[in-house]
Amino acid sequence: MTTVTVIGAGYVGLTTAACLAHLGHRVTAVDTDTDRVTRLQTGDIDLLEPALPQMVHEHQSTGALTFTSAAEHCLDEAEVTFICLPTPARPDGSADLTTIFSMIPQLRRCLASGSQLVVKSTVPPGTHHQITAVLGRSDVTVTSNPEFLREGHAVHDWLHPDRIVLGVAAPKYTERIISLYSGINAPVVTTDPTSAELIKYAANTFLALKITYANTLAELCEHLGANITDIRTGLGHDPRIGNHHLRPGPGWGGPCLPKDVRALLAVGNNADCELELLRSVLKSNAHHQRRIVDLIEQLLSKPLARTRVCLLGLTFKPETNDVRNSSALPIATELVARDAQVIAYDPAVTDSVTELPHPPLAPTAAAALEGTDVVLVLTEWREFAALPWHNLARTMRGDLVVDTRGHLNPADLVQAGLRLHTLGDSPVRQLVAKAA
Ligand SMILES: NC(=O)C1=CN([C@@H]2O[C@H](COP(=O)(O)OP(=O)(O)OC[C@H]3O[C@@H](n4cnc5c(N)ncnc54)[C@H](O)[C@@H]3O)[C@@H](O)[C@H]2O)C=CC1
Numbered sequence: 001m002t003t004v005t006v007i008g009a010g011y012v013g014l015t016t017a018a019c020l021a022h023l024g025h026r027v028t029a030v031d032t033d034t035d036r037v038t039r040l041q042t043g044d045i046d047l048l049e050p051a052l053p054q055m056v057h058e059h060q061s062t063g064a065l066t067f068t069s070a071a072e073h074c075l076d077e078a079e080v081t082f083i084c085l086p087t088p089a090r091p092d093g094s095a096d097l098t099t100i101f102s103m104i105p106q107l108r109r110c111l112a113s114g115s116q117l118v119v120k121s122t123v124p125p126g127t128h129h130q131i132t133a134v135l136g137r138s139d140v141t142v143t144s145n146p147e148f149l150r151e152g153h154a155v156h157d158w159l160h161p162d163r164i165v166l167g168v169a170a171p172k173y174t175e176r177i178i179s180l181y182s183g184i185n186a187p188v189v190t191t192d193p194t195s196a197e198l199i200k201y202a203a204n205t206f207l208a209l210k211i212t213y214a215n216t217l218a219e220l221c222e223h224l225g226a227n228i229t230d231i232r233t234g235l236g237h238d239p240r241i242g243n244h245h246l247r248p249g250p251g252w253g254g255p256c257l258p259k260d261v262r263a264l265l266a267v268g269n270n271a272d273c274e275l276e277l278l279r280s281v282l283k284s285n286a287h288h289q290r291r292i293v294d295l296i297e298q299l300l301s302k303p304l305a306r307t308r309v310c311l312l313g314l315t316f317k318p319e320t321n322d323v324r325n326s327s328a329l330p331i332a333t334e335l336v337a338r339d340a341q342v343i344a345y346d347p348a349v350t351d352s353v354t355e356l357p358h359p360p361l362a363p364t365a366a367a368a369l370e371g372t373d374v375v376l377v378l379t380e381w382r383e384f385a386a387l388p389w390h391n392l393a394r395t396m397r398g399d400l401v402v403d404t405r406g407h408l409n410p411a412d413l414v415q416a417g418l419r420l421h422t423l424g425d426s427p428v429r430q431l432v433a434k435a436a
């Protein structure tokens, strides 16, 4: 058993703390958001993550997992301290490390001699060296240990990672961290800190690139009369390609992919290395979000002014209540700029869940659909596929449904007399399928 402090109890920190407690360690999670800490102390978890509340409650009840807003209460006892602090984008796209560096004086004062500081936050290559220099504690080892979990699958991904990446100044420093993870079956990639930091950005930018490629192919399919689902199957059987992150959608979003692509571009700029490919990926994603609005106008054969559009889904993906950088937001903004009347429904989003500007929310899918001209499916929430489309269609003013996720069952929509356009499936092909 190791005594661990986790600084930052957000998606990564709370999951890390709960999973480390699950592995048998004694963990204290620290967060400066005192309201959050008070709620966590009473077992109230505001992140929508499968299995996380149960895991937190279980280890809280044994005392293995505790929460505090005062880091000084636990830092000096910790054998290992994890940094899981936010690294948001600055206006120029570069990663803002202010929160991390603001902690360093306290870490310098409080960390126990011989302890390890582990950076799980996503930080630009080179940050490890800066942290080590500013910390100025030769008796504390700093390790880069990027996290690869996906929201909505956080606990599963943390406990079953594809790999554990450790960036250390010397291999001898990895032993304690590897033993911390004992019980987890995954290859360990040990490298220098700068490479470890770059692996994280390389992974996220590659995922963004793959999705961009899928969306580009989806657009081409609509022009050629081809079908993206079949193409994805045809590509996915080639193990060199694989079919993960090749589902077309409204454009990749969320709190990480957009910020990390921009941050890596900034890293390249600072190193006089123009990463043109990443610039194109960002441009293509923005094009794709606008294209969805163009597509609705084309399918309606008229401008959107005074058209009522119902957005089904605001979160950047299902099983989370996170709307940060969700593609639904720029799409809603573009619709409103074209004078459409927009209303949204998302099973996980209420006005109290997000402070971000968002379209007006309906309390149920049925309420959102009433009187609408167009339905735009943006998040693949299971309940959308299970809606009683036949009944709901009667309450709609129009008959167009644009499914950006290929999530609805076409037969349900056809039976309801609705006109379904699935992204990446040509109108010609859909007509043929309907006739058959
Ligand atoms: N969200 C995700 O799926 C993943 C995020 N990451 C990376 O992990 C890092 C953390 O991301 P999230 O957990 O999503 O952030 P988050 O925003 O969900 O959580 C950050 C937490 O840190 C707290 N905090 C802020 N300043 C603090 C301070 N000085 N002391 C203690 N707590 C403080 C905040 O109150 C918040 O609860 C970022 O670098 C992110 O890029 C990496 C992999 C997955």
Ligand SMILES: O=C(O)[C@H]1O[C@H](OP(=O)(O)OP(=O)(O)OC[C@H]2O[C@@H](n3ccc(=O)[nH]c3=O)[C@H](O)[C@@H]2O)[C@H](O)[C@@H](O)[C@@H]1O
Pocket: 122, 147, 148, 149, 150, 151, 152, 204, 207, 211, 244, 245, 246, 247, 248, 249, 250, 251, 252, 253, 254, 255, 256, 257, 316, 317
């Ligand atoms: O650094 C991070 O924060 C995390 O970023 C992503 O995880 P996440 O953002 O939670 O979600 P993804 O499942 O990767 O989806 C990202 C976006 O791409 C979209 N997407 C994903 C897959 C796909 O095939 N098509 C597609 O449009 C999703 O809808 C979502 O908007 C990575 O998958 C994680 O490995 C990484 O740890």
